[in-house]
Amino acid sequence: MTLRREEHTDADRLPVTAQTVPADDADLRLTVVDREFPVDDPATGELDLEDRQALRRVAGFSTQLTDITEVEYRRLQLERVVLVGVWTGGSIADAENSLRELKLLSETAGAEVLEGLIQRRSRPDQATYIGRGKVEELRDEVIATGADTVICDGELSPAQLRNLEERVKVKVIDRTALILDIFAQHAKSREGKAQVELAQLSYFLPRLRGWGGNLSRQAGGRAGGGTGGVGVRGPGETKIELDRRRIRTRMAKLRRDIEAMKTGRSTKRQRRRRNAVPSVAIAGYTNAGKSSLLNRLTGAGVLVEDALFATLDPTTRRATTSDGRLFTLTDTVGFVRHLPHQLVEAFRSTLEEVAEADLVVHVVDGSHADPTGQISAVREVLAEAGAGDLPEIVAINKADLADPIELARLQTLVPRSVVVSARTGAGIPELLEMIGAELPHPEVEVSALVPYARGDLVAKVHEHGEVIEVEHTADGTRLRARVDPGLAATLNGFATA
Numbered sequence: 108m109t110l111r112r113e114e115h116t117d118a119d120r121l122p123v124t125a126q127t128v129p130a131d132d133a134d135l136r137l138t139v140v141d142r143e144f145p146v147d148d149p150a151t152g153e154l155d156l157e158d159r160q161a162l163r164r165v166a167g168f169s170t171q172l173t174d175i176t177e178v179e180y181r182r183l184q185l186e187r188v189v190l191v192g193v194w195t196g197g198s199i200a201d202a203e204n205s206l207r208e209l210k211l212l213s214e215t216a217g218a219e220v221l222e223g224l225i226q227r228r229s230r231p232d233q234a235t236y237i238g239r240g241k242v243e244e245l246r247d248e249v250i251a252t253g254a255d256t257v258i259c260d261g262e263l264s265p266a267q268l269r270n271l272e273e274r275v276k277v278k279v280i281d282r283t284a285l286i287l288d289i290f291a292q293h294a295k296s297r298e299g300k301a302q303v304e305l306a307q308l309s310y311f312l313p314r315l316r317g318w319g320g321n322l323s324r325q326a327g328g329r330a331g332g333g334t335g336g337v338g339v340r341g342p343g344e345t346k347i348e349l350d351r352r353r354i355r356t357r358m359a360k361l362r363r364d365i366e367a368m369k370t371g372r373s374t375k376r377q378r379r380r381r382n383a384v385p386s387v388a389i390a391g392y393t394n395a396g397k398s399s400l401l402n403r404l405t406g407a408g409v410l411v412e413d414a415l416f417a418t419l420d421p422t423t424r425r426a427t428t429s430d431g432r433l434f435t436l437t438d439t440v441g442f443v444r445h446l447p448h449q450l451v452e453a454f455r456s457t458l459e460e461v462a463e464a465d466l467v468v469h470v471v472d473g474s475h476a477d478p479t480g481q482i483s484a485v486r487e488v489l490a491e492a493g494a495g496d497l498p499e500i501v502a503i504n505k506a507d508l509a510d511p512i513e514l515a516r517l518q519t520l521v522p523r524s525v526v527v528s529a530r531t532g533a534g535i536p537e538l539l540e541m542i543g544a545e546l547p548h549p550e551v552e553v554s555a556l557v558p559y560a561r562g563d564l565v566a567k568v569h570e571h572g573e574v575i576e577v578e579h580t581a582d583g584t585r586l587r588a589r590v591d592p593g594l595a596a597t598l599n600g601f602a603t604a
């Protein structure tokens with residue numbers, strides 16, 4: 108039996124309908140549940156907020172904590188949305204790009220975007236995010252378009268979200284919740300799911316107060332002085348503590364699970380290290396073409412989609428440089444501006460994979476309106492993940508789509524960059540050439556005459572080392588090459604002066 112079930116059972120018995128509730132008692136209104144007469148029509152106005160929130164909570168009935176978060180955050184069920192941004196600095200083009208990205212994110216989450224509004228302000232309003240006067244306009248826009256959700260282009264405080272919802276009378280969510288929702292929809296592996304749930308819970312935890320606060324006030328009021336009443340630590344609040352504790356327990360378990368899964372992966376990584384296979388991580392903004400590039404370079408059949416955050420789980424494949432040396436290539440989760448810190452935290456183990464690579468291939472969409480902005484956003488996250496100092500090659504992708512002048516400008520602007528198209532294959536040989544040059548070179552130079560019976564050794568030298576000279580003689584293969592110390596020791600028996 109959980110908090111929610113008890114309280115909602117109580118709420119169900121409330122002898123009030125939404126209409127009879129005083130308009131200024133928002134706390135009370137929020138808890139009205141009318142299961143027999145659900146209001147589906149988003150255009151009906153006043154009752155909407157209550158019904159929506161009430162319905163959300165009804166769906167939250169559960170004995171499983173995971174279900175609470177699932178309902179709250181995984182199935183936001185966005186349908187018709189209006190976007191709102193506050194433009195605090197930079198050019199109007201920057202502000203529009205940001206809102207355009209929010210539109211893409213919303214669509215990726217399954218919403219239909221009806222309208223986008225930007226307000227110029229020195230900073231977001233503390234109480235309502237946009238200015239209080241603008242809230243009215245937003246409300247009008249919501250009514251005019253028949254929207255059922257407002258998405259704000261930032262991370263809002265729990266109070267801002269609540270205040271806006273009360274005034275606009277439809278569901279209001281922020282960019283963070285939206286991104287978490289997309290991640291939740293896309294997570295497939297056990298690790299990915301655990302990471303997303305952890306991020307959602309840490310987003311959810313500080314927001315529990317407002318929600319639970321309403322409930323406990325309501326419970327006290329309903330009891331009519333029978334049990335303590337308003338302001339006294341009522342049953343609701345005790346339950347919130349219980350919920351908090353359960354969430355924390357769950358988060359601790361998720362952290363342990365993620366840690367355990369990471370151990371498995373780092374063992375694999377260590378094995379590759381022992382074999383001295385250099386590793387290359389593909390990083391970049393979401394939708395830049397990272398997975399496409401991995402497929403192009405290795406023939407891996409990784410999912411490619413014109414959607415944001417198509418890839419959440421790292422995929423590692425073998426690839427070879429133009430001079431035939433083996434390396435591993437790892438495709439990973441894409442980044443986005445203002446990536447919720449809860450996600451960065453939860454995906455730390457995935458990001459560590461990037462941090463331990465020998466080289467980062469940073470893919471950027473050359474056809475995008477603001478590629479340099481994307482490059483800096485990615486570098487910020489890389490730095491946060493401890494991968495800021497790694498050698499980096501910037502692959503300016505989608506050359507087939509991009510304006511050649513813009514490509515040339517970018518290439519001169521960004522050091523160690525190469526223009527490629529994962530789609531047509533243009534520039535890929537040059538990219539491989541650069542990867543080969545950047546990868547760590549094997550340490551030991553050896554000269555050996557390897558008998559033909561040990562063809563396996565020669566193959567190893569080709570795969571893992573750099574062959575400087577090779578000659579087939581009557582006695583075997585005469586080699587001059589750079590190899591790692593392990594292979595050098597094996598070759599020692601065949602060494603020539």
Ligand SMILES: Nc1nc2c(ncn2[C@@H]2O[C@H](COP(=O)(O)OP(=O)(O)OP(=O)(O)O)[C@@H](O)[C@H]2O)c(=O)[nH]1
Binds near residue numbers: 391412440505
């Ligand atoms: N025209 C063109 N489209 C490309 C190119 N590379 C990728 N795309 C397209 O861009 C979209 C995103 O490609 P993905 O490879 O899924 O991008 P990603 O960086 O892995 O994206 P996430 O995993 O979602 O972060 C897909 O529709 C691709 O077909 C290219 O070189 N040219």
Ligand SMILES: [Mg+2]
Binds near residue numbers: 399
């Ligand atoms: Mg991808």
